[in-house]
Amino acid sequence: MSHTPANLRRRRIVMAGTAVAAAPALFNIxxxxxxxxxxxxxxxxxxxxxxxxxxxxxxxxxxxxxWNAAGGHKGQMAELLVxxxxxxxxxxATRTLELIEKDKVNFVVGSLSAxxxxxxxxxxxxxxxxxxxxxxxxxxxxxxxxxxxxxHEALNPHLTAGAVGRYAFPKFGxxxxxxxxxxxxGHEMVRGFQRAGAGLGVQTLADIRHPLGAADYSAFxxxxxxxxxxxxxxxxxxxxxxxxxKQATDFGLKQGTKIIAPVLLYTSRQAGGADAxxxxxxxxxxxxxxxDKIPSAKKFNDAxxxxxGGAVPSDYGALGYAGIRSVLQAVKDADATDSTRVSIAxxxxxxxxxxxxxxxxxxxxxxxxxVVIVESKSKNMKDKNDVFNVLxxxxxxxxxxxxxxxxxxxxxT
Amino acid sequence: MEITPSLLALQLxxxxxxxxxxxxxxxxxxxxxGMLTVVNFAHGAFFMVGAFIGLYFMGLTGNFWFSxxxxxxxxxxxxxxxxxxxxxxxYGRGIDYPLLLxxxxxxxxxxxxxxxxxxxxxxxxxxxxxxxxxxxxIGFFPKYRLFxxxxxxxxxxxxxxFLEKTRYGLIxxxxxxDGEICKVLGIDIAxxxxxxxxxxxxxxxxxxxxxxxxRAVNPEMGIHVLAESFVVTVVGGMGSLPGAVLAGLLVGIVxxxxxxxxxxxxxxxxxxxxxxxxxxRPQGFFGKAGLMx
Numbered sequence: 060m061s062h063t064p065a066n067l068r069r070r071r072i073v074m075a076g077t078a079v080a081a082a083p084a085l086f087n088i089x090x091x092x093x094x095x096x097x098x099x100x101x102x103x104x105x106x107x108x109x110x111x112x113x114x115x116x117x118x119x120x121x122x123x124x125x126w127n128a129a130g131g132h133k134g135q136m137a138e139l140l141v142x143x144x145x146x147x148x149x150x151x152a153t154r155t156l157e158l159i160e161k162d163k164v165n166f167v168v169g170s171l172s173a174x175x176x177x178x179x180x181x182x183x184x185x186x187x188x189x190x191x192x193x194x195x196x197x198x199x200x201x202x203x204x205x206x207x208x209x210x211h212e213a214l215n216p217h218l219t220a221g222a223v224g225r226y227a228f229p230k231f232g233x234x235x236x237x238x239x240x241x242x243x244x245g246h247e248m249v250r251g252f253q254r255a256g257a258g259l260g261v262q263t264l265a266d267i268r269h270p271l272g273a274a275d276y277s278a279f280x281x282x283x284x285x286x287x288x289x290x291x292x293x294x295x296x297x298x299x300x301x302x303x304x305k306q307a308t309d310f311g312l313k314q315g316t317k318i319i320a321p322v323l324l325y326t327s328r329q330a331g332g333a334d335a336x337x338x339x340x341x342x343x344x345x346x347x348x349x350x351d352k353i354p355s356a357k358k359f360n361d362a363x364x365x366x367x368g369g370a371v372p373s374d375y376g377a378l379g380y381a382g383i384r385s386v387l388q389a390v391k392d393a394d395a396t397d398s399t400r401v402s403i404a405x406x407x408x409x410x411x412x413x414x415x416x417x418x419x420x421x422x423x424x425x426x427x428x429x430v431v432i433v434e435s436k437s438k439n440m441k442d443k444n445d446v447f448n449v450l451x452x453x454x455x456x457x458x459x460x461x462x463x464x465x466x467x468x469x470x471x472t
Numbered sequence: 473m474e475i476t477p478s479l480l481a482l483q484l485x486x487x488x489x490x491x492x493x494x495x496x497x498x499x500x501x502x503x504x505x506g507m508l509t510v511v512n513f514a515h516g517a518f519f520m521v522g523a524f525i526g527l528y529f530m531g532l533t534g535n536f537w538f539s540x541x542x543x544x545x546x547x548x549x550x551x552x553x554x555x556x557x558x559x560x561x562x563y564g565r566g567i568d569y570p571l572l573l574x575x576x577x578x579x580x581x582x583x584x585x586x587x588x589x590x591x592x593x594x595x596x597x598x599x600x601x602x603x604x605x606x607x608x609x610i611g612f613f614p615k616y617r618l619f620x621x622x623x624x625x626x627x628x629x630x631x632x633x634f635l636e637k638t639r640y641g642l643i644x645x646x647x648x649x650d651g652e653i654c655k656v657l658g659i660d661i662a663x664x665x666x667x668x669x670x671x672x673x674x675x676x677x678x679x680x681x682x683x684x685x686x687r688a689v690n691p692e693m694g695i696h697v698l699a700e701s702f703v704v705t706v707v708g709g710m711g712s713l714p715g716a717v718l719a720g721l722l723v724g725i726v727x728x729x730x731x732x733x734x735x736x737x738x739x740x741x742x743x744x745x746x747x748x749x750x751x752x753r754p755q756g757f758f759g760k761a762g763l764m765x
Contacts, residue, residue: 278731332595
């Protein structure tokens with residue numbers, strides 16, 4: 060039987076296909092020989108916070124790429140293992156356990172929601188694997204949940220709400236109404252505001268609790284109108300913030316009342332639009348527009364723009380970047396990859412990855428950092444990313460955190 | 473806090489505006505159930521699709537009114553296709569088959585919108601001529617929400633005229649009483665079902681485009697309202713249109729007034745209302761006893 064050209068071509072295709080199929084396997088073997096430093100990254104790729112989570116992944120991948128491009132640790136490269144925790148604490152715990160037991164990760168960085176970060180922390184703490192959390196929580200640093208392996212890169216509600224309160228109360232007035240999502244996040248934020256307001260003579264007219272994920276807030280608004288507050292605080296997050304801001308605007312509450320939010324996210328503002336958020340101010344861990352004032356922000360934004368087609372990183376994205384960079388820097392500093400030694404190095408770390416100087420407080424491993432106060436704008440926007448004015452940056456200061464004793468830590472070294 | 477008569481009155485108007493959206497959604501659900509005995513779990517998804525398509529047309533044309541007319545037509549056609557090719561093969565197999573089908577369909581629609589418009593949702597704004605609030609004498613109230621009450625009244629009136637005063641409306645009503653006899657009389661009942669399903673989904677789409685300026689538009693926005701519109705439908709009586717309107721407004725008002733006195737119980741209040749109504753009158757306000765059995 061003679062080979063026809065068609066047969067020849069088919070054979071070539073089959074061989075080429077086999078080579079392509081085998082390539083990842085070869086690549087894996089090559090990597091295994093180099094024994095990569097593996098970092099597990101459980102985040103909610105599906106669910107209500109998936110937009111933020113996907114940005115966390117993009118920024119984390121950038122951090123890994125930069126570190127590898129700089130030569131890694133004595134030629135040892137880093138690898139990111141992303142897993143979807145579906146915004147579910149049980150799923151997060153299972154994925155984390157799998158990352159540790161099956162994938163043999165060296166460290167875990169990630170999470171987005173207080174409940175998942177606590178469940179991830181429970182697993183990593185028990186297995187003595189270093190975990191750097193990149194989502195807001197007050198409780199993760201408290202003595203009962205904390206361990207030598209627990210780090211918290213994100214801001215916490217106490218710090219964020221406090222900074223916004225310290226900025227807004229003296230400027231806009233002392234009579235305050237809270238519209239609060241009825242779960243831990245909302246309650247913690249209200250506590251943060253009330254603490255910041257205590258010394259300033261701030262008076263709470265009402266703390267109205269609304270169910271989490273409500274679509275319509277109009278029924279709460281006549282009462283708020285009647286109370287005539289100087290400030291209305293929307294202590295809610297994501298879509299709840301978008302809906303309540305939109306409806307408060309419709310009811311004309313902005314005439315005579317300043318609306319503030321503890322956490323004003325870039326992604327929420329994009330989803331809600333300029334009209335709904337016009338004039339609302341809030342706190343955030345990061346806004347790309349800080350690059351005018353902060354050189355490390357400029358550097359980070361430029362790298363992100365270059366990697367992702369001109370897109371700018373969001374606040375939660377930036378946390379993914381910092382969370383990974385800190386851990387990888389600590390690997391270098393410790394000259395080791397085991398969690399105990401890296402944890403000790405991380406405690407000593409002074410860093411400025413994207414927003415100015417940061418460090419982890421010794422007693423509870425909370426990252427001491429600045430809080431950015433931003434105001435949403437609807438006019439004179441340079442492009443679609445230009446959504447906030449940076450009003451102030453509250454500098455990193457330990458005194459804005461709850462004390463180590465308050466958190467239940469006995470040893471403060 | 474002082475409860476003044478004007479605050480109560482404003483709270484009541486807020487409740488009516490809120491109830492208007494519930495009533496609109498429940499009318500569509502009730503129409504489809506009353507006629508076809510299909511529990512349409514995709515109703516919330518059609519509402520969500522209506523909101524997205526409405527914003528899409530608004531983006532294209534810059535005109536809210538154009539979008540308000542066109543969107544229900546597009547969603548209605550989607551409903552026609554759904555009935556013809558998905559729901560129709562399941563007639564006569566019991567209530568759970570179309571229920572499961574429409575439940576699955578709702579996830580398909582949610583996923584489709586995620587793919588087309590992204591997961592974050594898209595910003596929606598109030599049409600310029602309806603922006604701002606007016607002083608009703610009892611306090612400021614958004615113009616757009618007054619328009620919502622008005623639009624609901626128009627739809628309810630139009631539907632009532634169609635069902636009560638037209639020949640086709642007579643056939644629809646006859647079909648809901650006894651489809652078999654209609655068939656014997658030579659009426660193409662399959663076509664009537666098709667039209668009714670189309671009208672039901674068109675109203676869901678219209679509710680979506682009407683609700684869009686008041687809330688965040690995202691792929692999951694229909695899930696929450698579906699539960700609430702089922703509460704309304706059950707309270708009003710499954711399949712009853714006057715029941716849907718009355719119960720919709722009542723649920724809005726109960727939610728609104730509870731929000732004033734005990735905001736954290738507001739969500740619970742509508743389920744308590746449902747429980748109380750069902751205990752006293754298991755078939756709902758205007759429901760026929762035994763329709764579900």
